[in-house]
Amino acid sequence: MRSRRWSRSGDTRDTLLRAARDVFLAKGYADATVADIVAASGISVGSLYHHFGGKPGLFLALWEQFTRGQEERTARAAKAAGDSAERFLAGARAYLEGSWEQREVARLFLENDGPAEFGTLRRQRGWNWIGGNRRLLGLDGSRESQVLVVLLTTMMGEAGREVAACESGLDAAVTIDEVIRLVRRLLPTSSGVAEPTP
The missing domain is CATH 1.10.10.60 (Homeodomain-like)
Structure with a gap:
């Protein structure tokens, strides 16, 4: 029963x-x-x-569902990759692909439409995401590392918005490939220096 x-x-x-x-x-x-x-x-x-x-609780439950799905997707992809930079790139690609596959819902959450507490919760999740990315990349607590991880995380958030706004799967694929190419240039290599610009 x-x-x-x-x-x-x-x-x-x-x-x-x-x-x-x-x-x-x-x-x-x-x-x-x-x-x-x-x-x-x-x-x-x-x-x-x-x-x-009420309505705010429904919206936030949908957001949690979407966010949890994205986190699981990126964690699986990162786990299957090699070094820290490749794990970050694999997770980034999975996140962007999820933004395209779930584009309608992603667009909903990327807009500023939502209950009053949504902005605060989204900012908190963003700070958690930054901390997770810092650990994933194996970065220290220096100011330089903090700047890098904030830029990379912000870049991924905006890239997700751009992918979700694409008109076609081809546009999304091109956008994802270009974002990954640009992110790769910013990532530190095993020597600690970002790859040179081609």
């Missing part, structure tokens, strides 16, 4: 998340209403508030 109840609860959450995703993509966060999401899902208002606390 209990497992069936948990299964129904999970199904309700999934249905609400799918409906919220569709409504947010169609209308944007600001113009979407709880009534729109309830109508699209067929789930009661009470269930929506029980599971997510």
Whole structure:
């Protein structure tokens, strides 16, 4: 009995998340209403508030789902690569490919549309991402290393936005290849010096 109840609860959450995703993509966060999401899902208002606390909770749950998927994708790719620079590049490529594959949702989260707390949470996740990239690259705590990792992380975030905005798969592939080429030039080699500019 209990497992069936948990299964129904999970199904309700999934249905609400799918409906919220569709409504947010169609209308944007600001113009979407709880009534729109309830109508699209067929789930009661009470269930929506029980599971997510309202429209902001749904948006943030979708963002967490998207972000977690991107983190898992990049971690798998990085784990399969060689040295620290190649791990970073493999993770960067996986992140950008995920931005294209999930472009509709990526566009939603890359805009400034969202609940008030979204900006703060996104900034915190950005700082966590910077710290993770510093560790992945094996950089020390020097100011130079901090500048490099902030630039690389910011570059990847903006590149994700650019890839998500591409009109075609070919444009996305060209953009991803160019970003990886440019990032490779910034990365320190085993000698500690970035590759020379061709």
